[in-house]
Amino acid sequence: MAALDERRGGHVVRTAELASGLAGRVEERFRRLGLPPEEPVGGVVLASRAYLAGILHDSHRDGAGLTPDYPLDEIEGRHTGKLQHAALAAQFAYDRGLRDRGVLFAVRYHTVGHPAPTPLLCALMLADAVEPGRTYDGVEELRKAALEDPIAALVERLKSTTGFVADQGLEVHPYALAQIETLEWALEGS
Ligand SMILES: [Fe+2]
Ligand SMILES: [Fe+2]
Incomplete structure (x- = not known):
């Protein structure tokens, strides 16, 4: 993998x-919120798929190149x-x-984010935000909130990151806002 330094x-x-540990709880929360479950892959448990997504997600942070099967949108x-x-x-x-579409989608x-988030995407995004190496203001509270309700915690995190981007006068990706809307709608309806 490109440039996987120690840090x-x-x-x-x-x-x-963390994504592996959260995946089952996130999927259970999805179920209770009436959101669609992860599309299963025969013989592979969700926790392993979340682990793989976690390992892959930042494997190319310093990379560049073409992505013919995953074209960038305008903002990206x-x-x-x-x-x-x-x-x-x-x-x-x-x-x-x-060919695990759920893992590829989450990565x-x-x-x-995405307007139609999946359990694997949410578990990965939440784990990315609160893994034990993260030290930003409010991360402890977010970790506690994640134990109570991983989806509400993710919404909180997405609101604060999109708010921060907007405050800086930068472009907020519409998918991030749409993901917040989808999850909040489900939370409000529960
Ligand atoms: Fe990343
Ligand atoms: Fe990351």
């Missing part, structure tokens, strides 16, 4: 471990430094024969 290697492994194209690595990682895995959209 980043630590982050991907911690994210993989303008912010390749921050956003391209998701498509690069999905392309890398696809090119090596991975592809872990940066900007």
Whole structure:
């Protein structure tokens, strides 16, 4: 994998471990919220798939190149430094024969989110945000909230990151806002 230095290697492994631990609870929460379950892959448990998504997600943080099967959208194209690595990682895995659509989807959209989020995407995004190496203000509270309700915690996190981006006068990706809307709608209806 490209440029997996020790620091980043630590982050991907911690994210993989946490995503793996969260995946079942996230899927159960999805079920109770009436959101669609993860599409199963025969013989592979969800926790393993979440682990793989975690290992892959930031494997190409410093990469560049073409992603013919995972084209960048307009906003991603303008912010390749921050956003391209998701498509690069999905392309890398696809090119090596991975055909688990749920894992590829989570890896592809872990940066900007998606209007139709899946349990694997949510588990990965939440683990990415609260893995034990994260030290930003409020992370402890978010970790506690994640234990109570992983989906509500993820919504909180997405609101604060999109709010931060907007406050800086930067573009907020519409998928991030749509993901918040989808999950909040489900939470309000529960
Ligand atoms: Fe990432
Ligand atoms: Fe990450």
